[in-house]
Amino acid sequence: MPLGGRKGTGKQKAASIRTLNRFIRQLTDGLMISGCDGITCPIEKEHIAYFSMEVGISHTIPTYAGGLGILAGDVLKSFADMKIPVVGITLLNEKGYFYQTLDADGNQKEEPVQWNPHDHMVLLPNSVTVTIEGRPVKVRAWKHMVRGLSGNELPVFFLDTNVPGNSDFDKTLTSYLYGDGRPYRLSQEIVLGVGGVRMLESLGYHNIRKYHMNEGHAALLAVELLRKTYRDAGSEEKNYDLDAVKEKCVFTSHTPIAAGHDKFDLDLFLRLTGDYVPKMILSKATHDNQVNMTLLGLVVSKHINGVAKSHGEVTRGMFPEYSIDTITNGVHLPSWVSPSFRDLFDANLPGWELDPFTLRNSLFIPKEKVWKAHEDSKAALVNEVNARTNAGFHPARFTIGYARRFTEYKRPDLILYDIARLEAVAKHVGDIQVVFAGKAHPADGKGKELIRKVFSDCKAVNSANTPLKMVFLEGYDMQLAKLMVAGCDVWLNTPQRPFEASGTSGMKAAANGVPHFSTLDGWWLEGHVENVTGWSIGEHPHDAKPGQDTDVGADASDLYSKLENDIIPAFYGNRQKWMEIMRHCIAINASFFNTCRMAQQYIANAYLE
Numbered sequence: 001m002p003l004g005g006r007k008g009t010g011k012q013k014a015a016s017i018r019t020l021n022r023f024i025r026q027l028t029d030g031l032m033i034s035g036c037d038g039i040t041c042p043i044e045k046e047h048i049a050y051f052s053m054e055v056g057i058s059h060t061i062p063t064y065a066g067g068l069g070i071l072a073g074d075v076l077k078s079f080a081d082m083k084i085p086v087v088g089i090t091l092l093n094e095k096g097y098f099y100q101t102l103d104a105d106g107n108q109k110e111e112p113v114q115w116n117p118h119d120h121m122v123l124l125p126n127s128v129t130v131t132i133e134g135r136p137v138k139v140r141a142w143k144h145m146v147r148g149l150s151g152n153e154l155p156v157f158f159l160d161t162n163v164p165g166n167s168d169f170d171k172t173l174t175s176y177l178y179g180d181g182r183p184y185r186l187s188q189e190i191v192l193g194v195g196g197v198r199m200l201e202s203l204g205y206h207n208i209r210k211y212h213m214n215e216g217h218a219a220l221l222a223v224e225l226l227r228k229t230y231r232d233a234g235s236e237e238k239n240y241d242l243d244a245v246k247e248k249c250v251f252t253s254h255t256p257i258a259a260g261h262d263k264f265d266l267d268l269f270l271r272l273t274g275d276y277v278p279k280m281i282l283s284k285a286t287h288d289n290q291v292n293m294t295l296l297g298l299v300v301s302k303h304i305n306g307v308a309k310s311h312g313e314v315t316r317g318m319f320p321e322y323s324i325d326t327i328t329n330g331v332h333l334p335s336w337v338s339p340s341f342r343d344l345f346d347a348n349l350p351g352w353e354l355d356p357f358t359l360r361n362s363l364f365i366p367k368e369k370v371w372k373a374h375e376d377s378k379a380a381l382v383n384e385v386n387a388r389t390n391a392g393f394h395p396a397r398f399t400i401g402y403a404r405r406f407t408e409y410k411r412p413d414l415i416l417y418d419i420a421r422l423e424a425v426a427k428h429v430g431d432i433q434v435v436f437a438g439k440a441h442p443a444d445g446k447g448k449e450l451i452r453k454v455f456s457d458c459k460a461v462n463s464a465n466t467p468l469k470m471v472f473l474e475g476y477d478m479q480l481a482k483l484m485v486a487g488c489d490v491w492l493n494t495p496q497r498p499f500e501a502s503g504t505s506g507m508k509a510a511a512n513g514v515p516h517f518s519t520l521d522g523w524w525l526e527g528h529v530e531n532v533t534g535w536s537i538g539e540h541p542h543d544a545k546p547g548q549d550t551d552v553g554a555d556a557s558d559l560y561s562k563l564e565n566d567i568i569p570a571f572y573g574n575r576q577k578w579m580e581i582m583r584h585c586i587a588i589n590a591s592f593f594n595t596c597r598m599a600q601q602y603i604a605n606a607y608l609e
Contacts (some may be wrong), residue, residue, distance in 0.1 A: 021196075046209035047248035048086045048607055050076060051196055053188070053220035054097075054177055055156060058393060059478040061120050062096035062113040063158065065177055066405045066439070067504055068254055070478065071595075072214050074332035074504075075602075076156060078595035080148030081334075084603065087205060088156035089196040089218075091188060092117060092142060093177040099200050100439050102474045106455025108440055113161040114378065117142055118442050121158060122588075128198035133272050134185050138171045138194040142205070143565040149334065149353050158205070159195050160573040165284050178441070186272050188294060189293065193220030194276075210607045212250040213301070216262050216293030216607075220247050222300035223277050236280050242300070250606045253294060255501045256314045262293040294518075298322050303606040307502040308523045308539070315496050326525055326606060329502040330529075331597040333359075333590060337506040338486035340376035344369060359591040367579035370513055374486075374582065377512060381487025384480075385435060389471045391462060398571050399467075401488030403437040403476060404455075404505055406447040412438065413450055414494040414537075417556035418458050425560055426467040429568045433469045434458075437483060481505070484510035489571060493518035494559070496543055496550065500524075506534075510589035514583035517567065519555065527589045532581065535562050 047283045055076065064070055069370025072090070080084040110250055117123070121144035129136045140160050145153040161173040172179070173187050196218070200208065222245055229241035255261070269277075269291040277296075287297035298319055304557030305325040306312035313328030337345065345352045348365045352358045362370075374393065393399070406412050412525045415434065416421065416609055426432040436454050448508065451472070454584065458470040473480060491509035493500070493516065500522035507523065509516060518524045518536035520541060528536055538555040556602030570577050 001509065043450065045085060046207050047205055048079075048210050048212060049089060049196075049200060049205070049208045050079075050086055050212045050214065051089045051138070051192060051221055052092070052214035053091060053192055053454070055088060056206035057156070058120075058143070060115065061144070062099075062115055062477070063093040063177065065097040065441075065500075068215060069177075071329055071331075071504060074330070074335060074595045075599055076146055076154060077335060078542070078599040080152055080154035081145045081146065081150065081596070082599060083150065083152045084154075084599065086154055087200065088146075088154070089192070089200065090158055091161075091177070091192055092128075092158040092160040092174045095175045097177040098439075098442065100475050102451070102455060106452040106472070106535075108451050110442050112133045117158070117160075120144055122321070123319065124157075124203070124265070126202045126261070127163065128202050130190055130195045130198070131274070131276070132190055132412045134274060135167070135170075137173070137187075137191070138166055139191055139199065139566055141199050149203050154375045157196075157199060158300070159191055159199060161191060174276065180442070182264055182268060183272065185262065185507065186269065189262070190215050190273065191222055193218045195220075197221050197224040197552050208248070211248055212251050212252070212491055212602075213297050214571065215254050216251075216297045218279075219251075219293045219297040219300070220273075221295070223281065225249070226278065226300065235276055235327075238503040240280070241279055241406055242281075245300055247299040250298075250303045250305075250602075251297040251313055252305055252307065253297075253311075253501075254307055255499075256318065257499055258285050261544050263290040265289065266291055279388045281402040288434065295319075303609055307607070308526065309496070310498060310522060310525050311501040314501075317543065325599060327528060327601045329504050330506045330592075330594040330596070331504050331511065333511050334544070336482060336485060337511050338373070338380070338482070339497075340373040341486065341512050342374045350574065354596070356594045356596050359449060359593050362586040362590075363583050364510075367576065370582050370586075371575070371579050374513055376569045377486035378581050379437070379487075381483045384483055384487075385471055385473070388473055390471055391467060391471045392517040394431075397431040397433045398434065398568055399487070400492050401435050401484045401493045401514075402488070402494075403435075403481060404503075406438045406440040406450045406452070407444055408446045409496045409499040411494045411552070411555075412436070413417075413454055413498055414456075414552065414556055415492065415559060416454065417552060419457060419562065419574070421466045421560050423461070423464075423565075425564045425568070430564075430572045431467040431469075432568070435471055435473065435488065437473040437480060437484065472560060481508070485509040485514065486516055490515055490517050490567060493524070494537060495519050497521045497538075499572060504593075507589065507593040510585040510593065513585050515581050516589075517559075517562070521559070523593060527593060529584070529588065531566065533586050533588050534545055534581075534585070537562070538607075 003351040055490040056064030056065045056070035056073040098110035099113045121142040122379045124141050129141045133376045140156040162171045225245045266289045267505040284299045305327045306315040307329045316324045349358045382395045385393045455472045461470050491506050506516040519537045537559050
């Protein structure tokens, strides 16, 4: 499978394994961390600093909202596995994103998450100060060590403003991930970007090779770096060494959705930051009297990438003046395979955890063993569903899984477009079970309405006593996600093209032999082989006529048709074919769409550039 190249080069940029290993040794040789006491840690060798507003390491550390944070946690785990000298910077989010409950009508309720940082990390004595709206705000840090497969440990520092001496408002700035209000959000980004750079220096990290911004939330880190190059040379352009800062900065954009690119009214931005951002940079990031944090990140970065080939094309269309690479996302396989598949891989493909490409040989694992591993995974999910809902799910019935953020462009209700037809499919070719889960952003009214609709449809279907059963599971988190991606028979994804930047849940499913059934968007354009790794919904983008991207009825009809004519008949009537599809999901997709490969590409294409 080809790897992405920068526009216009026509080259494949991934290094050979031998060259890449030499690069890794180049980064790791001479690394000195012995004797580090958490107060100062003199580092002689270069490090990569990875900044992300959210990081999902474990469901017990709820400092993530969804895909962006879980991806950050997964790639940090792979860096730890590979012994790459990376340090993570994020916010503490001491009350989490939110804990989701649903009332009897499916209305989402948001509650603070109860967790204790002391159970998972160590509070350091270091503190730094940032300026917000002209006042000093103290920032401290907690350290959590991500342990790699070989025992290597990678530090992640969680920034915290709940510090004596800060105002009551400032103490809350690291309480809620993506908290309410634009001043709150911008203040968080000042803490992350500016405070993060200053905290690394306080901790002794004085030799950072690259600063990686995982989305625009961290873009102000580059301004902090820029201000350190200041010299009075007569004009603003000459006062700062922008080229030197660009050499240090890597920027990853994760969404083509306008709401995903943070923008702040210029008046608000200036009120909170004062004259901190040089005018020559601010002018390039300001359009229509709004400061665009993605643009700010692009302006100050040498390496810029999207997160799938199709997303790279979309992003180049949005920002045509910038050279934008693509590095397709992946998942940390050891974190997402079920216990039964871990045992299967350990027994048949030793070494798969550190060399995921070994999974291509899953084609030679006896089919019956793959099916048995799936049966065990599915039993775990069915037991969880029945324990939560008393819905009477059965492990022998065909089960579809859908779980992700509930928002309009993801069309979570597409499979419910014509429930009568879905029921008819179940009566005609076999019982169907559907498991839904996911959260809507607290401010996303349409997303919450979609949850209510799906929840209501589930109740109505189950009361009708048909061969179709559906449930919505509340409290979606990494723990539930792991059960679902392994325990369903098919993983469903229905975004409206071209708004899915990448998507990673289907990659997690593939690692467990679960085929993908999705609109051709994001990563699925690269991983899709019809009737081999899964199935498509709707036209291929290259074949689609104008307007087809928004034809919900046509997509729903195609979804029902493939369930009725291809997918469910194969599941119930051709088990040999189904097991072959499962093996190809692992061999083709899991072996490539993983963070081990992704980390290698970042090293070769961005960090050692």
